[in-house]
Amino acid sequence: MQLKVNGTLRDVDVEPDTPLLWVIREELGLTGTKYGCGIAQCGACTVLVDGQPTRSCITPAEMVEGTEIKTIETVEDTETGRKVVEAWVEHQVPQCGYCQSGQVLAATALLAGTPAPSDEDIDVAMVNLCRCGTYNKIRAAVRAASEA
Amino acid sequence: MTEMSFPGSRPLNLSRRGFLSGTAGLVLATALPLRPARAQEAAAEAGPPVPLFLAIRPDGTAVLQSPFIEGGQGIYTALTQIVGEELDLDPAQFEVVPAPPGAPYDVMGGFRFTGGSSSVRSSYELMRRLGASGRAMLIEAAAARLGVPASELTTKPGLVVHAASGRETGYGDLSEAAMELAVPADVALRDPADFRWIRAGLKRLDIRGKSTGQAAYAIDVEVEGMLSAAVQHAPRLGLGPASVTNLAEIEAMRGVHSVHLLDGAVAVVADRFWQARRAVEAAEVEWQETGAEWPLPADFSSDGYRASLLAQDGPGLEVEAEGDAGAALAGAGTVIEAVYGAPFLAHGQLEPPSATARFNADGTLDLWLPNQAPEMFLAAAAETAGIDPSQVTIHSQMLGGFFGRHFLYRTANPFPQAIQLAKATGRPVKLVWTREEEFLRDAVRPLGTARFRGAVMADGSLALSAEVLGEGPTGRWYNAPAGEDGSAHEGLTGKPYAIPNRRIGHVYADNPAVIGYWRSVGHSMHDFFYEGFLDELAEAAGRDPFEMRQALVAGSPRHVTLLSEVGKLSGGWQRGPYQAEDGSTRARGVAMASPFGSEVATIAEISVDGGEIRVHRVWVAIDPGSIVNPAIIEAQVQSAVALGLSQTLVEEYIYEDGAPAARNFDSYDILRPDQMPEVHVAIVESGAPMGGIGEPGLPGVGPAVANAAAALTGRRFRTLPLSGHDLSAG
Numbered sequence: 001m002q003l004k005v006n007g008t009l010r011d012v013d014v015e016p017d018t019p020l021l022w023v024i025r026e027e028l029g030l031t032g033t034k035y036g037c038g039i040a041q042c043g044a045c046t047v048l049v050d051g052q053p054t055r056s057c058i059t060p061a062e063m064v065e066g067t068e069i070k071t072i073e074t075v076e077d078t079e080t081g082r083k084v085v086e087a088w089v090e091h092q093v094p095q096c097g098y099c100q101s102g103q104v105l106a107a108t109a110l111l112a113g114t115p116a117p118s119d120e121d122i123d124v125a126m127v128n129l130c131r132c133g134t135y136n137k138i139r140a141a142v143r144a145a146s147e148a
Numbered sequence: 149m150t151e152m153s154f155p156g157s158r159p160l161n162l163s164r165r166g167f168l169s170g171t172a173g174l175v176l177a178t179a180l181p182l183r184p185a186r187a188q189e190a191a192a193e194a195g196p197p198v199p200l201f202l203a204i205r206p207d208g209t210a211v212l213q214s215p216f217i218e219g220g221q222g223i224y225t226a227l228t229q230i231v232g233e234e235l236d237l238d239p240a241q242f243e244v245v246p247a248p249p250g251a252p253y254d255v256m257g258g259f260r261f262t263g264g265s266s267s268v269r270s271s272y273e274l275m276r277r278l279g280a281s282g283r284a285m286l287i288e289a290a291a292a293r294l295g296v297p298a299s300e301l302t303t304k305p306g307l308v309v310h311a312a313s314g315r316e317t318g319y320g321d322l323s324e325a326a327m328e329l330a331v332p333a334d335v336a337l338r339d340p341a342d343f344r345w346i347r348a349g350l351k352r353l354d355i356r357g358k359s360t361g362q363a364a365y366a367i368d369v370e371v372e373g374m375l376s377a378a379v380q381h382a383p384r385l386g387l388g389p390a391s392v393t394n395l396a397e398i399e400a401m402r403g404v405h406s407v408h409l410l411d412g413a414v415a416v417v418a419d420r421f422w423q424a425r426r427a428v429e430a431a432e433v434e435w436q437e438t439g440a441e442w443p444l445p446a447d448f449s450s451d452g453y454r455a456s457l458l459a460q461d462g463p464g465l466e467v468e469a470e471g472d473a474g475a476a477l478a479g480a481g482t483v484i485e486a487v488y489g490a491p492f493l494a495h496g497q498l499e500p501p502s503a504t505a506r507f508n509a510d511g512t513l514d515l516w517l518p519n520q521a522p523e524m525f526l527a528a529a530a531e532t533a534g535i536d537p538s539q540v541t542i543h544s545q546m547l548g549g550f551f552g553r554h555f556l557y558r559t560a561n562p563f564p565q566a567i568q569l570a571k572a573t574g575r576p577v578k579l580v581w582t583r584e585e586e587f588l589r590d591a592v593r594p595l596g597t598a599r600f601r602g603a604v605m606a607d608g609s610l611a612l613s614a615e616v617l618g619e620g621p622t623g624r625w626y627n628a629p630a631g632e633d634g635s636a637h638e639g640l641t642g643k644p645y646a647i648p649n650r651r652i653g654h655v656y657a658d659n660p661a662v663i664g665y666w667r668s669v670g671h672s673m674h675d676f677f678y679e680g681f682l683d684e685l686a687e688a689a690g691r692d693p694f695e696m697r698q699a700l701v702a703g704s705p706r707h708v709t710l711l712s713e714v715g716k717l718s719g720g721w722q723r724g725p726y727q728a729e730d731g732s733t734r735a736r737g738v739a740m741a742s743p744f745g746s747e748v749a750t751i752a753e754i755s756v757d758g759g760e761i762r763v764h765r766v767w768v769a770i771d772p773g774s775i776v777n778p779a780i781i782e783a784q785v786q787s788a789v790a791l792g793l794s795q796t797l798v799e800e801y802i803y804e805d806g807a808p809a810a811r812n813f814d815s816y817d818i819l820r821p822d823q824m825p826e827v828h829v830a831i832v833e834s835g836a837p838m839g840g841i842g843e844p845g846l847p848g849v850g851p852a853v854a855n856a857a858a859a860l861t862g863r864r865f866r867t868l869p870l871s872g873h874d875l876s877a878g
Binding site for chain 1: 219220221222351352354355356357358359360361362363364365367368370376402420421422496497498499500546547548549550551580582583584779783786787788789790791794812813814818819820821822824826827
């Protein structure tokens with residue numbers, strides 16, 4: 001099948017129900033998208049599908065044919081993504097960093113749709129787990145990016 | 149905190165150099181060297197081996213070999229601040245890489261590990277000397293180059309300067325010549341008053357890469373020609389595979405290379421991990437009892453184990469005592485008794501464990517894996533592979549969280565399976581444990597419990613007797629004898645309070661589960677036990693818990709200051725209950741802890757909403773003696789508060805019928821973003837010997853929250869997690 005990832009159509013030869021996560025990591029070699037739980041609990045595998053944050057670990061590849069898939073590797077291709085990354089650096093958000101690809105993409109999707117989010121908007125959008133507990137810095141960075 | 153070294157035999161026969169046995173002894177996680185380790189002392193005499201730690205590239209940037217592994221705690225950045233300060237090179241000019249196993253990187257006296265909140269404090273002097281010696285060598289090389297006496301030369305960041313002639317030479321131009329020189333035995337260190345980077349809140353080196361998906365972890369390793377593997381572990385430790393009854397079907401699945409029966413697991417090796425995983429999960433395995441050394445009993449359960457602990461008689465081995473607690477309690481008017489407890493816990497680091505193994509044509513083995521102790525993994529890998537340790541190369545990887553997960557635990561590390569699979573297939577193999585297989589084989593924080601008896605004496609002093617029941621990880625993995633295993637009682641011992649009649653006993657009892665180190669180790673539960681009971685004594689004495697703690701530490705200026713600081717940070721101590729601006733009724737609790745060489749005081753503010761605790765704010769004052777990076781300290785305290793709150797509110801790893809009930813985050817809750825409180829941190833530098841940072845913020849959180857809950861509800865909560873209690877009940 002063909003998947004459009006980061007603006008490029010890619011031919012992949014996988015079982016149609018292979019989770020998008022593993023297509024991205026193993027077929028396309030893009031390892032910035034992380035495997036954490038495999039059951040859509042943690043959000044480490046978050047990618048954007050047509051701009052929507054999507055847990056790629058439970059998303060069958062066949063379901064996203066014909067969509068625009070964006071991974072962390074190209075997050076800085078948009079103005080919003082650049083602002084989010086700069087805010088992440090300025091606020092020194094990551095610790096171990098393993099969940100942060102998903103956090104950055106979740107924030108990018110939030111701000112793309114809601115440039116000035118309320119606290120409640122942030123609560124609803126920023127639900128990925130972080131075992132290092134960087135939640136306060138994540139919130140501060142989302143705020144800063146929305147004001148940048 | 150005491151330094152503990154224990155000689156004696158080793159269960160795992162890991163080392164060619166015997167670094168864990170005989171006279172070398174062992175100083176591990178719960179007890180760290182407060183004096184410089186031998187390697188540092190030796191370095192002080194001969195000068196540290198600068199060229200082995202430090203390379204300066206022609207462009208003037210530096211590469212530093214770190215004895216410690218980066219896993220989010222900021223160690224790489226801290227090391228560049230320390231080395232850079234003395235070398236006179238901006239920390240931003242460094243790249244830091246994990247040093248290979250062995251000398252000279254075994255800087256803790258013949259070994260090293262990343263844990264016990266020890267990396268900075270155990271290497272601080274060595275790293276300073278390393279930088280200072282490197283600077284002296286660069287100056288010496290410049291003196292030869294310029295034909296001037298070294299005494300006429302000075303430096304500014306990255307440059308040797310000859311002020312008299314106005315000439316400057318970059319470190320990059322001098323490095324080759326400098327590293328050929330003898331390392332000076334004795335160099336002057338910078339006056340701390342002139343520090344520019346030590347004590348500054350510098351940004352971390354690894355942040356941008358971690359914000360853009362560029363940071364690579366063990367799970368991202370790719371080796372040419374490798375296959376990928378997944379396992380299905382036996383549902384209970386002690387079982388092993390007798391057969392795979394649908395073997396032909398599994399072997400025929402797409403991408404499958406081969407199916408393997410391993411010790412306690414079935415593995416599928418395939419072209420892709422996803423193929424391997426799908427196949428191994430489809431495998432129908434007949435399990436049978438094996439001769440495993442530590443089988444988990446078929447009826448093992450958390451509840452049963454807790455009951456068996458409580459059935460143990462005291463008083464146990466005395467691990468701390470003053471006065472005569474027994475006599476005091478016998479003569480007391482009212483004796484208060486209470487039992488506290490905490491459950492098993494999973495590490496839940498977000499990166500599932502993995503290992504990549506490659507046998508080379510010459511019989512040597514390369515291994516890429518997460519680890520907190522490379523020498524130990526090297527030795528164990530050699531033993532598994534049946535080759536000499538000199539034939540093994542360990543490639544330590546950035547850790548996607550660790551919290552104690554990546555020590556060597558017999559049945560909890562994937563690398564022995566990866567080695568066996570690489571050997572069997574003749575190909576490099578990357579093995580990843582799924583989250584479900586990780587939950588099944590994690591080395592869990594021990595379930596613990598303690599019995600207290602205490603009294604308020606006629607003169608107002610306290611009498612206290614505590615018995616802690618169970619087994620600590622240092623006893624399990626490093627043969628610390630009962631009575632000398634700090635991990636089994638720290639947090640009940642080493643408290644700062646003047647209690648003239650007290651006795652702490654450890655009642656040793658085997659723990660059938662595979663137990664491990666979990667952030668702040670014994671402190672993660674024992675301070676909760678102790679500080680909760682201390683509040684019960686305050687209540688019995690009719691005293692405010694904050695005021696009583698002030699009185700109990702009155703003889704220690706360090707602790708007086710710390711309590712005062714956390715009180716100020718919180719806007720002045722108030723226990724409550726009181727009405728907050730949002731209309732909620734709130735209360736506060738306080739707790740103190742003395743973990744890993746640092747001192748900590750914590751206040752938490754809570755309300756109860758719909759029967760559940762909501763933690764609004766946490767204030768932490770931490771005194772690590774002296775500091776390197778206040779921004780990293782603040783981040784580590786935030787992180788420790790989050791993990792401490794997670795175990796306080798929601799975490800519980802439950803065994804039933806010999807297996808864990810939870811296999812993933814859908815059935816094992818961890819702290820969510822909407823449960824995170826505001827966290828305010830005050831750093832106090834008392835000038836005491838440098839303490840740890842990564843773990844000390846954790847132990848005070850549970851008791852501060854539980855004590856606040858008592859203030860709010862009038863009820864005592866003596867077991868974790870608090871989600872196990874209905875707080876709405878009267």
